[in-house]
Amino acid sequence: MFKKLFLYPSIANFFFTNKIFAAESGGMPQLDPEFWISQIFWLVLTFGVLYIVLSKLILPKISANLELRKSQIQENIEAAEKQRESSEAKLKEFDGIILKSKIEAKNIFKDAREKVIKNINSKKEILDKQIDDEIKKAEVEIDTLRQSAPEKINKIAVVTSTEILKKLIGAEVNNSSISAIVDDLVKKNGDKYYGH
Amino acid sequence: MAANPMTQFEVYRIGPEIKVGAFDISFTNASLFMVISSLAILIIFNLGSKKNSILPNKIQLLAELSYSFVSKMISDTAGSKAKPYFSFIFSLFMFVLFCNMFGMIPYTFTVTSHIIVTFILAAFIFIGVTVIGFIKHGFGYLKLFVPSGVPIVLLPLIVVIEIISYLSRPISLSVRLFANMMAGHTMMKVFGGFVVSLGIVGGWLPLSFSVALTGLEILVAFLQAYVFAILTCIYLNDALNLHH
Numbered sequence: 001m002f003k004k005l006f007l008y009p010s011i012a013n014f015f016f017t018n019k020i021f022a023a024e025s026g027g028m029p030q031l032d033p034e035f036w037i038s039q040i041f042w043l044v045l046t047f048g049v050l051y052i053v054l055s056k057l058i059l060p061k062i063s064a065n066l067e068l069r070k071s072q073i074q075e076n077i078e079a080a081e082k083q084r085e086s087s088e089a090k091l092k093e094f095d096g097i098i099l100k101s102k103i104e105a106k107n108i109f110k111d112a113r114e115k116v117i118k119n120i121n122s123k124k125e126i127l128d129k130q131i132d133d134e135i136k137k138a139e140v141e142i143d144t145l146r147q148s149a150p151e152k153i154n155k156i157a158v159v160t161s162t163e164i165l166k167k168l169i170g171a172e173v174n175n176s177s178i179s180a181i182v183d184d185l186v187k188k189n190g191d192k193y194y195g196h
Numbered sequence: 197m198a199a200n201p202m203t204q205f206e207v208y209r210i211g212p213e214i215k216v217g218a219f220d221i222s223f224t225n226a227s228l229f230m231v232i233s234s235l236a237i238l239i240i241f242n243l244g245s246k247k248n249s250i251l252p253n254k255i256q257l258l259a260e261l262s263y264s265f266v267s268k269m270i271s272d273t274a275g276s277k278a279k280p281y282f283s284f285i286f287s288l289f290m291f292v293l294f295c296n297m298f299g300m301i302p303y304t305f306t307v308t309s310h311i312i313v314t315f316i317l318a319a320f321i322f323i324g325v326t327v328i329g330f331i332k333h334g335f336g337y338l339k340l341f342v343p344s345g346v347p348i349v350l351l352p353l354i355v356v357i358e359i360i361s362y363l364s365r366p367i368s369l370s371v372r373l374f375a376n377m378m379a380g381h382t383m384m385k386v387f388g389g390f391v392v393s394l395g396i397v398g399g400w401l402p403l404s405f406s407v408a409l410t411g412l413e414i415l416v417a418f419l420q421a422y423v424f425a426i427l428t429c430i431y432l433n434d435a436l437n438l439h440h
Contacts, residue, residue: 028202030378035207035226036312037219042227043313047291050234054241054290055283061245062263069250 157182201385225305233294274433289425296417309377318370321428329435369427376420380413
């Protein structure tokens with residue numbers, strides 16, 4: 001009863017005034033209910049199909065694509081990170097090797113230098129010793145020469161004095177007395193023979 | 197055509213009249229543009245999801261950018277609980293966006309400039325969100341109407357206001373989109389009419405205005421689709437994460 005009395009006339013009234021409005025000024029075609037059912041039907045149909053196809057077929061694919069790309073990029077970044085780390089480690093190792101070899105080279109150089117210096121020193125010592133020995137030998141020789149020199153001079157002096165005396169005096173002089181005089185002279189005792 | 201700016205919103209039959217019982221479900225120009233928009237979306241996103249290359253081509257980039265745009269919008273406004281509704285909001289955003297954008301091509305029909313279309317969408321969202329809210333929280337969902345930290349004296353008033361604002365959601369949602377699209381297209385038509393009536397002498401001013409309006413309307417077309425989708429997200433957020 002209520003519906004018949006109030007609702008239907010009001011709806012009819014709404015449509016009616018709407019029609020009048022439309023007739024008067026062109027109105028709003030949006031308020032003309034002629035194709036409302038059609039629009040609702042086609043909206044539900046097209047939007048329903050759109051929703052089903054998008055949600056079941058297309059969006060999962062896009063999501064999977066995005067995930068795949070994300071994970072791939074992540075993997076690549078991780079791989080790059082790993083490689084960077086390994087290359088850094090290798091660089092460190094390399095630096096270590098260079099440092100070690102530098103130290104080794106230094107040590108070798110030092111050793112060689114020390115060896116050479118030792119060698120030189122030892123050789124120098126031997127040479128010094130030889131030189132010393134030779135100097136000593138020479139000194140000894142000189143000494144012996146020096147020691148034997150007065151005797152020889154004495155002999156020469158005796159011989160020459162004998163010869164001179166022979167020529168001066170013309171007679172043989174005792175060899176031994178002459179040598180005694182020479183010996184005295186040599187010993188700086190010649191003063192008493194020359195009358196000083 | 198030039199005389200009345202409202203004729204562009206007229207719906208007419210294409211092809212024969214189809215009747216199911218008492219209901220007229222004939223294929224109209226509105227239906228045509230719904231089909232075109234849906235097909236365009238499906239074709240573009242199908243092409244965009246077909247191949248998966250690490251360096252995406254243009255159409256794939258478009259599809260993936262749209263995907264992450266909507267995905268970010270949902271997670272920002274409704275949180276991670278709204279993930280199951282992603283497909284729906286994505287379809288909704290794309291459908292409204294494409295209908296709006298197809299409406300910007302001259303001589304086309306703007307599906308979203310009809311209150312019945314936007315109202316059905318908004319009513320569906322409203323009912324869906326309410327059902328989700330009651331499923332998730334039972335009668336606790338009614339706490340949405342009772343904000344915490346309000347003096348008891350004011351509570352009856354606040355609850356009434358909250359209920360009215362909740363119930364007016366489908367109306368505000370649908371009228372916002374419908375009115376924006378209708379007003380924009382009407383204005384463009386009016387300025388177009390000025391260009392014709394003022395002729396070669398005085399028509400330049402409305403023509404330049406019309407050009408500027410076209411840019412503005414394209415912005416509005418995108419913005420309203422975005423607003424429609426983000427309000428859906430906000431309503432969904434109310435239903436999923438009850439913290440009023």
